[in-house]
Amino acid sequence: MLANYGYQDGSGEFFITIDTGWCAACAAKGCQAACPAGVLEVGEDDYGDMAASVREEHRRKVRYSCAPCKPGYRGSRPPCQEACAAGAIRHSW
Amino acid sequence: MAEAAEKEFWRWKEYNWHNPDLDWRSAEIVAAGVDVGSVSSQAVIMADGELYAFASMRTGPDSPASAENAFNWAIAGTGLTLPDVHCTVGTGYGRVNVPFAHKTVTEIACHARGANFIYGPAVKTVLDMGGQDCKAIRCDEKGRVTSFLMNDKCAAGTGRGMEVFADLLGVSIEDAGEMSLRVDSEPEPVSSTCVVFAKTEAIGLLRAGWSRERVLAAYSSAMAHRVVALLERIGVEPEFAVTGGIAKNAGVVRRIEKELGVKAARTSYDTQIAGALGAALFARALAQKGK
Structure with missing residues (x-):
């Protein structure tokens, strides 16, 4: 499942996409620990797969929660993507 | 000071329905889904995989009360009571506030499941x-x-x-x-x-x-x-x-x-109950697993 968390408003589209199929197959799930803002959490989805998701309280503000990790501020890629061995995390902006 | 009477044009109709041709007593599994949304709340009762009853009403400031009101209105006049329901699933924005739900499922999964029932597998x-x-x-x-x-x-x-x-x-x-x-x-x-x-x-x-x-x-x-x-x-x-x-x-x-x-796609079903219907289908599957 491609789970898109985030929003679209007058200022643009801000979505974090998690491929839960790839995510569930990854044992390490290093993304949760790698995120300095605590945006990601790992839990069981509606179909019983253990996969990462964006915490409820960050879904309407991912643009700001993730801003310190965006290219130009830190490395070339956000740490969640660096830590994701499965390549299951994408950011739309 | 006299106040002008104002018509509330936005106010959509609340309603309930049950199928008079079905008897829940003869059903092996009675499952319920309650969708507490930000604006409206729906409750759906299914008897052995068939839509038996539903209600749709406005969500009030108190989500648990909205869930209970919707459920009670759906079962009104059917003789059904909460203990007769084998499994209940809560969904929607206020899903954590459905006090009598056995499980909560996200509204995304419920809407997809409900739409599948309403519009078919295509x-x-x-x-x-x-x-x-x-x-x-x-x-x-x-x-x-x-x-x-x-x-x-x-x-x-x-x-x-x-x-x-x-x-x-x-x-x-x-x-x-x-x-x-x-x-x-x-x-x-x-x-x-x-x-x-x-x-x-x-x-x-x-x-x-x-x-x-x-x-x-x-x-x-x-x-x-x-x-x-x-x-x-x-x-x-x-x-x-x-x-x-x-x-x-x-x-x-x-x-x-x-x-x-x-x-x-077109349907004769009420499209507003899709989430609660999906929740009821999840509840039915859970009840089947438990049997």
């Missing part, structure tokens, strides 16, 4: 236009979600936005859709993506002499354009279906169809 793309959010969902032939996207940060493209316009124009919310289609030519959509500023723009258009039909058409186009952008992010695979209250607004649905170039 439906691969579901657009739920809810009271205060909008969900674009791709699913397989079993109603299992393969991709989803939700927008609940902006009210443009939601039922609440249409309520605001119904009130502004003095048009009953049930008539707004048909009325928006009564225009000779399609006006430019209102430019704003925010309901509050779209309303400001509409007031300007009314002052400039636009008819109510034309203003509604301009807003319905803007709504359609906005949700089509969401749908395009996940891709649209036919069949395409719309659920939620706005699915009953022909003006918006026709414009979405036009912009997508895809016809929306």
